[in-house]
Amino acid sequence: MSHVALVTEPIDVAALLARVSSPTVGAVASFLGTVRNVNDNRAVTGIEYSAYEEMAEREMHAIVAEAAGKFDSVAPTIAIEHRLGELSLGDVSVAIAVSHPRRAPALDACRYVIEELKKRVPIWKREHYADGTRAWVDNRNTVAVQEVTR
């Protein structure tokens, strides 16, 4: 059974992996997003995440449904949790776990989920900087920077 949740407590990654594990799968791919101490050359001290919660959950369920038939005739089992509220450095902001009988669909679906989540799930973040300032930051610039450095 796939699982989607927005949570305010720390994400229990081991429990998320356990949710998708079973003797019928051969592969579990996962992705964790974590709060980094620097972004765009600014020293970050924490991040505050918020969401349009009903819509975020709906979009995550839509992404799970899309992934179901995209990589193999057998659907992967997918669990996604995104944390909201005040996060500290090193905290896990998002955890995605995907299992499948075979590794290629597990890896493909895991990547699909994080890429789509970053494009369209209505979640926002405000970074807190070492100099005491704060700023709303979005995934467009990050994507642009990534593409330049590839």
Added chain:
Amino acid sequence: MSHVALVTEPIDVAALLARVSSPTVGAVASFLGTVRNVNDNRAVTGIEYSAYEEMAEREMHAIVAEAAGKFDSVAPTIAIEHRLGELSLGDVSVAIAVSHPRRAPALDACRYVIEELKKRVPIWKREHYADGTRAWVDNRNTVAVQEVTR
């Protein structure tokens, strides 16, 4: 610091993820191989893994070194543990955790490590079947089947 080990006790996945996590990374990609209850339409009851241990460790270190410069100018941090001995259904046979400041190199390097590991690290498995028989199984057939079903 990257980490490579062959182990006989159950792999502690949370500890492996913690090894590569730090406030300097933004992404942790991981892959777990688990013992599946069926392979090639035969009911599997367990798998026995063995290795040419010195060489397996050396090859895993070589794969880590190759991944260092392959996906980004910043090297990913990589931890790999492969279990040896008798494994039961659902047990984790291999765990790979890869962290990087950005997600694309983390995901790319994680996939590179599992694909290369499956091609060249000298580890072998004998499957035990529900009918009491055993057979040596290798990754060539699995790869062929995967390519046909894609």
Added chain:
Amino acid sequence: MRVGLRLFASYADALGTRSLDVTLADGATVRDALAYVRALPGADGLPPAPLVAVNAEYAPLDRTLTAGDEVALIPPVAGG
């Protein structure tokens, strides 16, 4: 007809509110709801073409609204 407007993150900061009930003409579209928002104080902080969701789904500008709809302006997302 009355529809609910929701604002989030930087848009909520710009307009100083997170939700408001507004009255639009029957048959109004997403475009009309956006025009309403643009007339509010602080709306110069919004981009030229913000994304919009109706009842928690992305919706095009020509989507016709119904009484009771929830119209949300969606800032560039930052999940992950």
Added chain:
Amino acid sequence: MRVGLRLFASYADALGTRSLDVTLADGATVRDALAYVRALPGADGLPPAPLVAVNAEYAPLDRTLTAGDEVALIPPVAGG
């Protein structure tokens, strides 16, 4: 000169041993070590061109061996 041979998994089963010390002519290559193994009882269970490692690294057939080398026949791998 003496070199060590190591066998693993299905190859060890086929030949009934996991390691043996053998004497090869000075200047012998991986190909010569393989020829030695092929003459052993049970060697018909090996494939025509098994992979070989010398001192824990994959090595080509024409690699010249040195006294004390460890020559391992590597069955198709199954890690993961």
